[in-house]
Amino acid sequence: MTDETEQSKEGADFRIRRATAEHLQDVIDLDARITGQPKPEFWQDIYDRYATRRVDQRFFLVAEKEGRPGILGLIAGEVRGWEFGSQPCGWVFAVSVDPEVRQRGIGEALFKEMCNEFRRAGMTTVRTMVRRQNPLHMSFFRSEGMMAGPYTQLEMNLDEG
Amino acid sequence: MQKSSRLAIYALIELASNPERQISAAEIGAKYRVSAHHLAKVLLTLGREGWVQSIRGVGGGYSFTGNAKRLTLFDIISVFEDTNTSCKLDDPSEATDEEWVLFDVSNEINDIAMSTYSSISIATLLKQVERRKKVAMRDAAAQDA
Numbered sequence: 001m002t003d004e005t006e007q008s009k010e011g012a013d014f015r016i017r018r019a020t021a022e023h024l025q026d027v028i029d030l031d032a033r034i035t036g037q038p039k040p041e042f043w044q045d046i047y048d049r050y051a052t053r054r055v056d057q058r059f060f061l062v063a064e065k066e067g068r069p070g071i072l073g074l075i076a077g078e079v080r081g082w083e084f085g086s087q088p089c090g091w092v093f094a095v096s097v098d099p100e101v102r103q104r105g106i107g108e109a110l111f112k113e114m115c116n117e118f119r120r121a122g123m124t125t126v127r128t129m130v131r132r133q134n135p136l137h138m139s140f141f142r143s144e145g146m147m148a149g150p151y152t153q154l155e156m157n158l159d160e161g
Numbered sequence: 162m163q164k165s166s167r168l169a170i171y172a173l174i175e176l177a178s179n180p181e182r183q184i185s186a187a188e189i190g191a192k193y194r195v196s197a198h199h200l201a202k203v204l205l206t207l208g209r210e211g212w213v214q215s216i217r218g219v220g221g222g223y224s225f226t227g228n229a230k231r232l233t234l235f236d237i238i239s240v241f242e243d244t245n246t247s248c249k250l251d252d253p254s255e256a257t258d259e260e261w262v263l264f265d266v267s268n269e270i271n272d273i274a275m276s277t278y279s280s281i282s283i284a285t286l287l288k289q290v291e292r293r294k295k296v297a298m299r300d301a302a303a304q305d306a
Contacts, residue, residue: 132273138280139233145292148277 014072014106016113019051019060026071027062034096046094050076059117063097063106073097075110079121086151089125090118095140111144129153165241168195168203170234170283174290176213176225177283183222203241210240229287235278244275 019027024047032038051060057079063072075095081088092114097107118126127149130137171193176184186204190197204223207213212227238244248267250256256264 132276135279138276139282139285142280143282143285143288145289 014063014065014109016061016063016109018055019047019062019074021047023062023064023071026069027074030071030074030096030098034099046076050078054078057121059114061110061113061117063110070098072101073106073110075114077114077118077126079118079123084151087125088123089127090115090121090123092126092128095137107140108144111140125149127151162238163242164199165203165206166238168193168200169207169237169241170286172200172204172207172223173212173225173227173232173237173283174286176223177227177229178287178290180225180229183216183220183224185222188222206240212237227283229284230282232283233279234281234286235275238278244278245271 024043027047028038028040028043031043047060050058059078060074060076062074064070065072073096075092077090077092077094079088080086080091092111095107095110097110115126126146128141128146130141132138172189175189175192185197186200187197190200193200204213204215208215208223210227212225212232213223214226215221215223235244248264250260250264
């Protein structure tokens with residue numbers, strides 16, 4: 001997918017395309033509506049880094065519908081590699097769908113397009129990290145076929161260490 | 162995971178893969194190499210939960226009545242067994258640091274297992290079965306070529 005190319009999912013009434021500057025406010029608004037926490041600086045930074053630089057390995061996609069204000073959903077990811085010896089792979093670090101239009105295949109279409117981008121970048125594996133207690137994200141990625149991988153997330157409380 | 166939980170999941174996968182069809186306990190039992198008697202007991206429990214219904218008589222059997230997208234492995238397993246498998250502290254007020262440390266590790270493992278079971282629905286398992294079949298067919302075709 002190029003910056004200018006739009007893609008329509010067959011039989012669907014929405015399209016997926018790379019995020020542009022005109023989508024930024026829509027992204028901020030959607031995230032604020034879902035999380036209840038507006039993060040304009042965070043999304044500006046994500047946009048700057050993932051939609052404008054190294055765009056052959058960084059992907060920030062949105063789903064939108066003709067004539068409908070705002071975006072239906074978004075997904076962001078990049079090619080990452082060599083962390084603790086990991087071969088380069090695709091990493092998804094954000095996915096959101098407007099609660100009003102969920103269960104219509106938008107999240108799945110965004111994820112599939114992201115996987116296609118990773119394939120085009122030469123990747124054979126896609127990874128993500130989600131909160132175990134978030135059944136929405138856990139169930140979504142599971143239903144797309146993702147399973148536990150060879151890496152485990154660890155953390156510690158710095159005040160106790 | 163206990164045997165009853167496994168049988169329940171196999172039966173639900175089988176029934177949910179074709180919700181219009183009535184399937185007998187003997188038919189499911191033959192596929193998974195388990196006794197129809199044991200399976201019938203499991204199916205009775207699944208019926209009480211409203212996930213399957215049985216139709217008596219010729220051509221009768223069991224059919225799926227649940228919501229495959231909503232019904233998770235955790236829902237099913239928790240009907241048949243205690244899902245808190247972490248080690249127990251008999252008396253927390255008396256527990257030593259060593260006991261607490263082992264308790265925390267055990268809780269961590271249990272937490273991962275339960276959140277994994279909670280995130281996998283019958284619909285997801287069905288998709289996984291289809292993917293596995295496709296991969297097997299692709300591998301077989303590659304070997305033939």
